[in-house]
Amino acid sequence: MSYILETKNINKFFGKEKPFHLLKDIYIGVQKGEFTSIMGKSGSGKSTLLYILSTMDTDYTGELYLQNELVTGKSQKQLSYIRNKKIGFIFQFHYLLPEFSVLENVMLPAKKLAMKSAEQIEEDAIDLLKKLHLGHLVSKKASKISGGEKQRVTVARALINEPMLLIGDEPTGNLDSFNSENLFQLLKNLKEEKGLSLLMVTHDEDLAKRTDRTIYLEDGRIIK
């Protein structure tokens, strides 16, 4: 089976003297175009797991593969490149730069990757914002748009480098039900239209039911 993301026996410990065993024997396989949700009580290890899956936390045992390439053990520089190219992130808080325009915010990850000219990046960012029905916000300052709009702009920012996987840590968590539904539909469309794989932590059982598959974590273990 070919996976976009795969883990083999990931374990995570905190602390040195009396290590606390948080994540236990985690096996996950995410296929292309699959929308996976992760649920579990507070403290069950969801965010810790996402940090590992997104290559930001390298302090674990076991193996992480992205598109069948072993990424565990790679240098920080290699990981930063892989992350920037292959994974888009959406968090509960938008982390947009408030003094920058929407367009500038969306262009930033592409500028960091530096694989296209500034003109091309700008053209692509405008195209992307239009596709996400955010064209009217292009030149607005990020601090001047609504919370729901900010989260949709973070989706555009997450997509600018055309990742194969979008990882979200409660992306709808701070939104009212209208904006939450709006964002969820946007994510579902990306999966259906572009074959994007999505991995999303949520506390919302109703949203989780509408994804392809839900992974339940309990005390750091996948229970179903």
Ligand SMILES: Nc1ncnc2c1ncn2[C@@H]1O[C@H](COP(=O)(O)OP(=O)(O)OP(=O)(O)O)[C@@H](O)[C@H]1O
């Ligand atoms: N750096 C750390 N050192 C020690 N313990 C930690 C550290 N980071 C997290 N933990 C502990 O690991 C456990 C899991 O934390 P994590 O944030 O992954 O849970 P979560 O399921 O995402 O919770 P929530 O739904 O509240 O965000 C918690 O008990 C937390 O206190």
